[in-house]
Amino acid sequence: MTYRGPLALLTALALTAAGCGSAAGAPEPAGPVATILAPSAVSGTPDLDAPQVMAEGLDVPWGLGFLPDGDALIGERNSGRILRLTPGAGQPREVFQVPGVTPAGEGGLLGLAVSPDFARDNLVYVYFTAENDNRISRFRLDTGNLEVVFDGITKGTYHNGGRIAFGPDGMLYAGVGDAQNTATSQDPDSVNGKILRLTPDGQPAPGNPTPGSPVFSLGHRNVQGLAWDSAGRMFAAEFGQDELDEVNLIEAGHNYGWPDIEGEGDTHGGRYTNPLVTWKVADASPSGIAINGATAYVAALRGQRLWTLPLNGATVGEPVAHLHERYGRLRTVQIAADGALWATTSNTDGIGNPSDGDDRILRFPAR
Structure with a gap:
């Protein structure tokens, strides 16, 4: 069943988040968890000095995920193709074409x-822009039958969000942008400018801050990175506008301030939750985020670098920049089961300056 329509039940969430600095507690875990790889389960630390080019000549690789056998699935933003990459087997091969993608x-x-x-x-989930909206669908890799699980997300030329990830609770999380309408981020009747928490079937997940609502947190501009540490804490990377990009610790029901605040500096009496770390937008424009042990890896587009953040529970240490301008714009990062860090470049997206071989899939093996 597809979740549709306005979110009248979010009014209580908005009032709660707006009226105090604290919010509802974290939802009770639900759903399958045994097959989700915890960051603490991987071994080693990615060696950022030992890059391997796994594939090249791709068309804006955006989504990236791993199958149980170690193969990677890659989604191309403009072509709508899903590619399967077997390590050591050369260029990836097309395994599915997502119908209805409107780049x-x-x-x-x-x-x-x-x-x-x-x-x-055998299910794979995708978030994509269709003719009239953004939506989340799924398909069986063995049959290719596509099923819409959540639609009606307002799309825009910019700020579509688009990151989806399964959390340690087995629920599906989605970062949804404001679609260039800043008012939606604080609007209780809009799913835009939010992080959503859904069941695998696309329904509002049990334990959400407002029963029957898919919204987990609000006040976002354009979240494109979602990751969890070994304790189950959720971190998100978010694009700022003119001044400051962010990494936030995401808690159920919290309001992260957009459009009233960009970066730190809540002057609204504790109404909003401040970010853990900020950067000037020229140094970051953060997209993907991945966590291995006590380190978060953040891919930067405009900043053309990889940031590492030391994690200390719910706080972070001083960010360190790596790979500056070595590969151009970095879009997505993921940790594989063997501890290697995989990254996608995004130089063919109409903003970057592609060089021979772009776009690439990079792997930094664990040491």
Whole structure:
């Protein structure tokens, strides 16, 4: 069943988040968890001095996920193709073409997430821009039958969000942009400018801050990175506008301030939650985020670098920049089961300056 329509039930959430600095507690875990790889389960640390080019000549690779056998699935934003890459087997091969993808501006085939129960259900989830909206669909990799699970997300030329990921609770999380309408981020009747928490079937997840609502947090501009540490804490990377990009610790029901605040500096009596770390937009424009042990890796587009953040529980240490201008714009990062860090470049997206071989899939093996 597809979730549709305005979110009248979000009024209580908005009032709660607006009226105090604290919010509802974290939802109770639900759903399958056994097959989700915890960051603490991987071994080693990615060696950023030992890059391997796994594939090249791709068309804006955006979504990236791993199958249980170690193969990678890659989604191309503009073509709508899903590619399967077997390490050591050369260039990836097309395994599915997502029907109905309508690329324009920053829209197209965006996030990709492999079902945590893939060995049983063979399902892959995708977030993409269709003719009239952004939507989340899923398909069986063995049959290719596409099913819409959540639609009606307002699309825009920019700020479509698009990152999807399964959390340690087995629920599907989605970063949704404001679609260039800043008012939606604080609007209780809009799913835009939010992080959503859904069941694998696309329904509002049990334990959400407002029962029957898909919204987990609000006050976002354009979240394109979602990751969890080994304790189950959720971190998100978010684009700022003119001044400051952010990494936030995401908590159920919290309001992260957009459009009233960009970066730190809540002057609204504790109404909003401040970010853990900020950068000047020229140094970051953060997209993907991945966590391995006590380190978060943040891919920067405009900044053309990879940021590492030391994690200390719910706080972070001083960010360190790596790979500055070595590969151009970095879009997505993921940690594989063997501890390697995979990254996609985004130089063919109409903003970057592609060089021979772009766009690429990079792998930094664990040491």
